[in-house]
């Protein structure tokens with residue numbers, strides 16, 4: 139009887155998979171915690187999402203913590219953790235009584251070493267997640283339209299290449315039981331009043347323009363934009379705000395490409411360390427005794 143019960147449960151995630159805006163949709167097979175969460179009855183999106191925006195000041199990187207606190211296990215995920223702030227993040231997760239399931243990256247960063255490898259070392263069971271197109275090492279690889287769930291909350295991966303070839307934007311679900319307004323974690327594809335550079339790591343200004351206009355600016359205008367970095371003191375924007383005021387992405391494509399090819403930016407000082415490390419989950423130089 140138990141076996142029958144369990145096998146029926148295993149079908150549930152497929153049955154309740156929300157309709158995606160994107161045609162190619164595939165639910166990643168999550169850990170057993172998800173199977174329990176589908177039986178939850180929480181319907182209030184505002185009460186079930188715990189959200190924290192965290193900052194690493196050396197690289198001006200935002201790390202985002204999301205959790206479904208309506209679920210008994212309080213499953214959580216981190217987006218773009220930084221190696222230097224892993225202990226801070228773990229302390230917060232512990233204090234809030236969360237269970238970290240996923241450590242995700244929007245792309246292979248060139249300006250800091252990801253915290254995903256360290257998180258996995260310090261908290262066995264955590265799964266690292268990145269796009270398949272990144273070519274990086276991880277436990278789970280996402281393609282356009284894939285979903286990642288924590289409890290009843292899910293993120294959809296939208297391929298937004300252009301800053302790097304493997305960039306993705308993680309967007310919360312569109313259904314009424316998902317956080318409202320929607321949230322888009324854009325990595326370096328859209329920064330507040332800016333965007334990531336396109337002159338290395340398979341970058342392409344043509345591709346970035348197409349990605350942003352087809353995958354991000356098509357979201358509801360009140361969708362909150364949470365970027366991977368900010369250098370001016372901003373924390374959050376909206377799709378509508380960037381469509382109106384982004385000094386680069388409001389231009390036509392040819393003007394945008396011209397702007398991007400004339401930025402004359404310095405070679406990133408961390409790139410030769412960060413990119414090789416991030417291709418292996420940030421663990422390149424971490425001693426094996428770390429725990």
Ligand SMILES: [Fe+2]
Nearest residue numbers: 247248326334
């Ligand atoms: Fe980047």
